[in-house]
Amino acid sequence: MSATAPTVAAVPANLAEHFPAGVVADTRKGYEGYVVGAAQLLQVAGAIRDKLGYNYLSSVTGVDYPESNQIEVVYHAFKTSGGPGLNFKVQADRNDPVVPSLVGLYPGAEFQEREIFDMYGVRFDGHPDLRRILMWDGFAGYPLRKDWKEPFFEEDLKPFASRWPGGDVRRSEESDPFGANVQYPPEFDPYEWTPETETAIYKLIQPKAGNGNGGHLKTDKLIVNIGPQHPSTHGVFRMVVVLDGETVVDLKPVMGYLHRNHEKIGERNTFLQNMPYTDRLDYLASMSNNHAYALSVERLMGVKVPERAEYLRVLMVELTRICSHMWAIGFLLNDLGAFQTPALYAIKERELILDFFEATAGSRMMCNYMRFGGVSRDLPAALRDENTMDFLRDLVNNRLSYAIDELDRFLTHSEILRSRCIGVGVLPAEKAIAYSAAGPLLRASGVDYDLRRADPYSIYDRFDFNVCTRPNGDVYDRYLVRIDEMRESVRICQQVVAGMPTGGEILAGKPQYNVRVPAGESYGRVENPKGELGFYVVSTGKTNPWRYHVRAPSFVNLTLLGEVCKGHKIADVVVILGSIDIVLGEVDR
C-alpha cells in the first residue's frame, strides 16, 4: 500500500466484540471494515456515531453482487477531528432488498440513499422521501444493476470486439435503433401518464401550503418552479419552492437532467479509460477529479508516485482550486445581480491558469493529466514566448496574489454585498456535519475539516498552509472562506514551485494501457474545490472495475439546500445556491 494514499484502514478492533450478534469483520480479500446485519444497522450506526465519534458520514453507495444474489450498501464514516475512517456494509437480498434508513442518524444520507434506491432498487425503511432522484419516474429497471442494459448497448465490457481486427464502422444509432433495450413500466401509456415525481413533490409540500403568514398581511401560498432552464441554477437544475408572499416555506431540489449514468459507463470502461471521464464530472476542476480517481486506484495497486509527479500533481490541483473558487465567487456575484463585471475580473486570472494547463496537458478543461503512478507529461519547456518556470514563478509569486487582493478590495467591503450576504443561509456547525456538508460550505460553518490536513494524502503534509474557517456559516462567510483558501493555495503553489525537484521520473514504471488492479475495494478521497470528492472502486482483479462510484461533493451538498433556504426571501435562494457552488456535471453524473 502506498504510504501517501488516503487510508480507510485501522478500524477499532472492538466493533465486532461490541456487537457479537450482528457484526462480523469483512474478511474478503482486499476488503476492509465490517459487515453489519440489517436488523442491527441502526443500533450499530448509532454507536459508531455517538460512542466511537464517527460523526461524518461521507459516502453511502451500493454494489451489486449477482453471484451471491446480494446487493451491498457500503457506508464510509469519518471523524471531523480527522484520521482514518470506518467502513461498514449491509447486505440485502437482491430480489427484495430492504435496508433501514440512516437518515435519522445522518441526515446527509438522504439523497445518497435515494440514489441507491434509484439505481439499485434498495428500499430504505424509514426514509422520509424515497423517490427516484436521478432517473425520471416512468423509468423501469435499476440502471446500476449488473444485468441492466442501456439503449445502444453493445457489450458488457470495453474494449468492444467489433472495433478490431474486423472494424467495420457503423454508427450505433443506425445499427441498433433506440428501442430494443428500452423498457417501460407495465401498462405504460405515454398519453395518459403523468409523472409521479411531479404529483409526489407537490403533495409533499402542499399540506404546508395554506393561507396567511400569521402576520397582519393575508398572503397566498404559491408553488414556484425555479429551473430547470434558469440562468441562476448554474445548469439544468430545478427547485420547487413553496412561497408565502416572498418568503420560502419549503424547497425541494429536483435533479438528474444531466444524468448520463457515469458510473455504469465507468464499469464498462477499463480502469485507465475512466480517467478522461472523470474530467467531465466537475468540469471546472478536472485536475482534482483525476487526482482523486488516481489515488483510489493507486491504493489498490500499491504504486509509489515519484517525487516530481507528486509536486506536479499538487501544483495542478491547487491551481485548479484557485480557478474553481474564482469561478464560484464571480458567479456568486452574478447571482447577486452584479452582472458579469466581477465574474469577468475573476475568470481573467483563470484564463492564465487554463493556458498553463493547455500547454502542459493538452487541453484547457478536459485535462486528462494524471495516470496511475504519476502524470502523463512533464512541464513544457516554454509557454508561448516564455520559459515555463518563469511563467509559473511570475504567476504564483506576483500575479495571482495581486489578483486575489484586488478581488478582495473590489468586493469584500462592498455594502451591497454585505447586506445581501451577511446572515443569509446560515448553516450551524452541527447541522453542517450532520448533513455531510463538505468543503468551503463546512469550513464556513466553523468546522476545521480539510482533508489535506485531517487525512493527508499525496504530499500535503510537507506544505505550510492554514485550514481556513469562519464562524458564522452564512453566504458571506462562504465567500470569505473561498478568498482565504485561494490565498492558501497560492502559498502552497509558491512552495511547490520553489521546492519542486528538477528532472526525475514523472511516472512509476512503464506506461501501461491495460492495467490490472488487484482485487479489493478502495475509497480514495481528496479535498476538491467543492468539497470532499471520493471514488469508491471495487476491483475483481480484472481490467475493468466491478464498481466505480463517485461521491460527488456538489450532489451531497445539495441535501441541505431546502433546510438552509427556509425562511429566506426567494431572491436569496439563488444566492444561497450560488454560495454552495454546484456543478451539474457532478450532481447528475
Place this chain on the structure above:
Amino acid sequence: MYGSGILAGLGVTLKHFIDSYVDDLKFLGQRYYNPASLNQRQGTRGKGVFTVQFPEEKLPTPERFRFIPFLLYDEKPDGTHDDRCTSCGICAKVCPPQCIWIKRSNDPVTGRPVPQPAAFYIDIDICMNCGYCAEYCPFDAIKMDHDYELASFDRTSAHIFDKQKLDKPVAYYASLRPTDYAAEELVRAEEEAKKAAKKADAASKAAAPVAV
C-alpha cells in the same frame, strides 16, 4: 463611512478601465492582429482586457494541444506512402469512447495478417480528445491534430473520418509538434542503430568460421 466599500470597489473598476487603454497606448493601434501584442495581452504581464478578435485573430494552439487524431505516413523517395500504422489495435483497445475502427489486412496468398490496416475509421462525433491513442501507440503512427474547426453540414458520413481523410505526412506532424517530433526521432534513431548493430553482430557471428 457607509458607502466607502462601494467606492473602493468602483476604484478597482476604474483602474481596470484605465488599464485597458494602457496597452493601446503602448502598441499605438497595433494592439490587435499582432503576435507580439497578443503574447503580452494574454500573458502574466497583460494588464488590460484579454479579448481576442476571433475569427480574424486566433489564440495560438500550444504544441501539446490535442484535437482529433490523425494517421502518419512516411513519404518514400519514389513518392509512395509508407504507413506507420501496423494495425496492432492498441489505439482501438485503449480508446475510452471506442471511436476507432480498424480492419486488419490479410495476405491474399497465405491468409496471414499483414502489418498494415486495410481500413481505419474514427468517428469524430464520439472522440473525446483524450489523446490516449497517441500516447499509447508504440509506433508513433497516430497523433493528435490541432485543427479544431470541423463544423460541417452533415453529421452522419462527414463525421466518420476514413483512412484517406486521416492520413497526413510526417512533415505535417513535425510542423505541429516540433519538440515531440525531435524527441521521438531521437528514440527511433537509437532503436534503429541498436537493431542494425544486432544485425551486424549476428551477421559477423554467422560469417565467422566455427571453431572446432
